[in-house]
Amino acid sequence: MATILAVIEHRQGVIRDITFELLTLGRKLVEKNNAQLTGVLLGHDTQSLAESLRTHVHRLLVVDHEVFSDFNGETYQQALTAIIKKENPFLTLVGNTAFGIDFCPSLATQLGVPFTTDCIGVEMVDGRIRVTRQLYDGKMDAHVQLAESSSYVLTVRSGICPAEQGNLSAEIQKIESPVVSQPDYKKFIEYIEAVVGDVDITKADVVVGVGRGIKEQANLPLVEDFAKAIGGVVACSRPIVDANWLPKDRQVGSSGKTVKPKLYIAIGISGAFQHIAGMKNSDTIIAINKDSNAPIFNEADYGIVDDLFKVLPALKSKILEIKK
Amino acid sequence: MDLIVCIKRVPQTAEAEVKIDSSGKDIVRDRLTFDMNEADSYALEAAILLKEKFGGTITALSLGTADAEDTLRIALAKGADSAIRIRAEEFVELDGFKTAALLKEVIKDIKFDAIFTGCMATDDSYYQVGPVLAELLRVGHATLVSKVEVADGKAQVNRELEGGLIEHLEMSLPAVFAVQTGINEPRYASLIAIRRAAGKEIRVVGKEDISLELKSNSTLEELFLPPVGKRAEILSGSTDEISAKAATIIKEKGLI
Numbered sequence: 001m002a003t004i005l006a007v008i009e010h011r012q013g014v015i016r017d018i019t020f021e022l023l024t025l026g027r028k029l030v031e032k033n034n035a036q037l038t039g040v041l042l043g044h045d046t047q048s049l050a051e052s053l054r055t056h057v058h059r060l061l062v063v064d065h066e067v068f069s070d071f072n073g074e075t076y077q078q079a080l081t082a083i084i085k086k087e088n089p090f091l092t093l094v095g096n097t098a099f100g101i102d103f104c105p106s107l108a109t110q111l112g113v114p115f116t117t118d119c120i121g122v123e124m125v126d127g128r129i130r131v132t133r134q135l136y137d138g139k140m141d142a143h144v145q146l147a148e149s150s151s152y153v154l155t156v157r158s159g160i161c162p163a164e165q166g167n168l169s170a171e172i173q174k175i176e177s178p179v180v181s182q183p184d185y186k187k188f189i190e191y192i193e194a195v196v197g198d199v200d201i202t203k204a205d206v207v208v209g210v211g212r213g214i215k216e217q218a219n220l221p222l223v224e225d226f227a228k229a230i231g232g233v234v235a236c237s238r239p240i241v242d243a244n245w246l247p248k249d250r251q252v253g254s255s256g257k258t259v260k261p262k263l264y265i266a267i268g269i270s271g272a273f274q275h276i277a278g279m280k281n282s283d284t285i286i287a288i289n290k291d292s293n294a295p296i297f298n299e300a301d302y303g304i305v306d307d308l309f310k311v312l313p314a315l316k317s318k319i320l321e322i323k324k
Numbered sequence: 325m326d327l328i329v330c331i332k333r334v335p336q337t338a339e340a341e342v343k344i345d346s347s348g349k350d351i352v353r354d355r356l357t358f359d360m361n362e363a364d365s366y367a368l369e370a371a372i373l374l375k376e377k378f379g380g381t382i383t384a385l386s387l388g389t390a391d392a393e394d395t396l397r398i399a400l401a402k403g404a405d406s407a408i409r410i411r412a413e414e415f416v417e418l419d420g421f422k423t424a425a426l427l428k429e430v431i432k433d434i435k436f437d438a439i440f441t442g443c444m445a446t447d448d449s450y451y452q453v454g455p456v457l458a459e460l461l462r463v464g465h466a467t468l469v470s471k472v473e474v475a476d477g478k479a480q481v482n483r484e485l486e487g488g489l490i491e492h493l494e495m496s497l498p499a500v501f502a503v504q505t506g507i508n509e510p511r512y513a514s515l516i517a518i519r520r521a522a523g524k525e526i527r528v529v530g531k532e533d534i535s536l537e538l539k540s541n542s543t544l545e546e547l548f549l550p551p552v553g554k555r556a557e558i559l560s561g562s563t564d565e566i567s568a569k570a571a572t573i574i575k576e577k578g579l580i
Contacts, residue, residue, distance in 0.1 A: 011489075071491065072493075073465075073466070074464065096451070097486060098467075098468050098483060098484065098486060101443075101455075101468060102466065102467045102468070104455075105420065105421075105451070105452040105455040105456045105459075106455040106456060106459035109421065109424075109455075109456045109459040109460065110459055114541040116420075116452075116541060117420070117449075117451050117452055118449055118450070133449070134449060135447060135448055135449060135547070136337040136342050136351060136447055139337055139342040139550070140342060140344070140351065140547045141547070141548050141551075142544050142545070142546065142547050142548070143544075143546050143548075144542045144543065144545065145542065145545055146541060146542050147541055147542065155451075184496060185464040185495060185496045185499070186464045186493060186495050186496075187493060187494045187495070188493060189480075189492040189493060189494055190492050191485075191489055191490065191492070192482070192491075192492055193489060193490075194487065194489060194490075195488075205579065206579055212338060213339065230574070230579075230580060231579075231580070238505065239338075242505045242506035243506075244506075244509065248488060249488070254486055254487075255485075255486060255487070256487075256488060257487070257488070258487075262577065262579060263574065263577065263579050270338055270339065284577055285556075286570060286573070286574075287556060291339065292558070293341060295550065297558070298550075298553035298554065298555060299553065299554075299556075300556035301556060301557065302556055302558075302570065302573060303556030303557065303558040303559065304558075304570060305558055306563055310563045311563055311566065311567060314563050314564055314567035315567040315570055315571060317567075318567045318571035322571055323580055
């Protein structure tokens with residue numbers, strides 16, 4: 001029976017959400033294609049993690065070695081190369097995360113198998129893999145056919161396959177670690193926690209998010225004044241932090257903070273999926289953007305398609321009127 | 325230190341309207357502006373900062389059509405010493421793997437201590453070129469790099485993980501660093517430097533120089549617009565009317 005392999009992502013003793021999404025996708029694929037889903041857990045002292053995966057896979061391969069106490073893309077690549085060569089899966093699934101991105105493309109290259117990254121849809125058609133990917137800043141989707149092969153490697157984007165409960169009962173199989181030390185050329189040293197700033201944007205009821213559409217740092221006071229009028233805090237998308245206009249602790253998104261305020265107002269934010277991941281669970285979302293096709297309008301409850309430099313002062317005065 | 329920076333010229337689509345062309349496999353390009361891929365400009369700056377500290381050379385390399393030479397000239401103006409273009413027009417189905425394989429064919433004849441690339445390009449969003457290139461060259465790599473400091477022949481490297489967490493690695497050189505945006509402040513090229521770079525020679529290589537028979541990993545079948553999600557209720561009217569409606573919604577939610 002054909003096997004689909006899914007690599008379990010965990011960090012600091014916790015299985016990452018992407019793992020359960022990946023396993024849900026894996027179960028859907030094996031059901032349709034009469035295959036079996038095998039999880040691979042590389043770690044150290046992971047008994048409780050392994051137990052929590054039991055219902056999600058047909059079989060769980062566990063490598064328990066101190067070299068996997070922390071993540072190193074290189075040790076993962078070498079161990080997975082050995083495991084994939086032995087297990088010979090039809091498909092290997094990995095999250096398109098900081099974890100998967102670091103070892104997947106090089107792993108597939110070492111194995112010599114077709115691969116692609118950041119998939120938002122995966123199908124098996126006539127023994128071949130066809131995926132959906134997103135291009136051009138998320139403004140286009142594409143169907144992509146992978147080259148004919150007996151094995152494939154894919155990374156899958158977070159949030160595209162909501163995690164479901166599994167009802168399997170996996171056989172847990174311990175295997176010898178194919179890797180016992182970190183290579184000299186790439187050694188994990190430590191995790192460094194995010195710096196805590198003066199404002200905690202995750203605690204605010206109203207978050208005013210600003211993006212690239214603000215154009216210049218000199219325009220930021222316009223947003224700050226607006227946030228003050230409405231009683232909210234200023235947050236932002238990645239380009240604003242990259243430009244050093246606001247500190248990192250104000251960034252909303254997958255590499256920044258996840259916020260769930262009562263109201264999120266997105267100003268000049270086009271809506272890259274990384275940003276959406278950090279604010280989609282807000283109670284009410286209002287987006288202001290001059291491009292009516294901006295992806296942010298797929299997430300927002302209310303949209304304003306207009307020039308933010310006209311809307312912000314007008315909306316601010318309406319809010320101040322109501323407050324009076 | 326001898327450094328190589330891989331650069332891609334890409335359409336600037338973040339703030340632009342994007343349409344599918346008649347082939348169904350590409351976008352309409354004639355109304356878009358093109359520039360250095362954002363992460364690549366941070367990769368270039370990272371290399372320039374190392375060159376300023378340790379001396380050495382920077383080679384800028386781009387797989388692109390003739391207009392990629394404009395982007396390479398910007399790299400020359402900012403601080404690269406030489407530039408090479410691989411004629412993209414002579415190759416088809418350039419996915420991340422094939423791009424990396426072509427770059428490798430040129431890089432294998434150049435001595436280097438480190439290679440810098442952007443962690444991804446905004447047009448095809450692959451996250452592949454840096455790590456694949458490292459694998460093909462048989463050197464170490466790190467992706468989503470948010471800091472590189474070199475001392476005593478070792479590189480202290482930070483990677484940006486989810487939620488603001490940082491992974492700190494120690495790596496030896498040579499290595500490939502796929503750089504995340506925001507790692508530094510990319511400089512602007514001065515007018516004098518741009519004028520000087522205009523006269524520099526860019527080496528151009530193509531099929532006759534690269535004997536590799538390459539199969540792509542993937543074939544793009546068709547582009548289509550992303551399916552519309554729940555879709556916002558778009559408020560209509562004049563700016564004043566829209567603002568009044570939005571203020572009313574906010575008031576009804578009990579937020580002001």
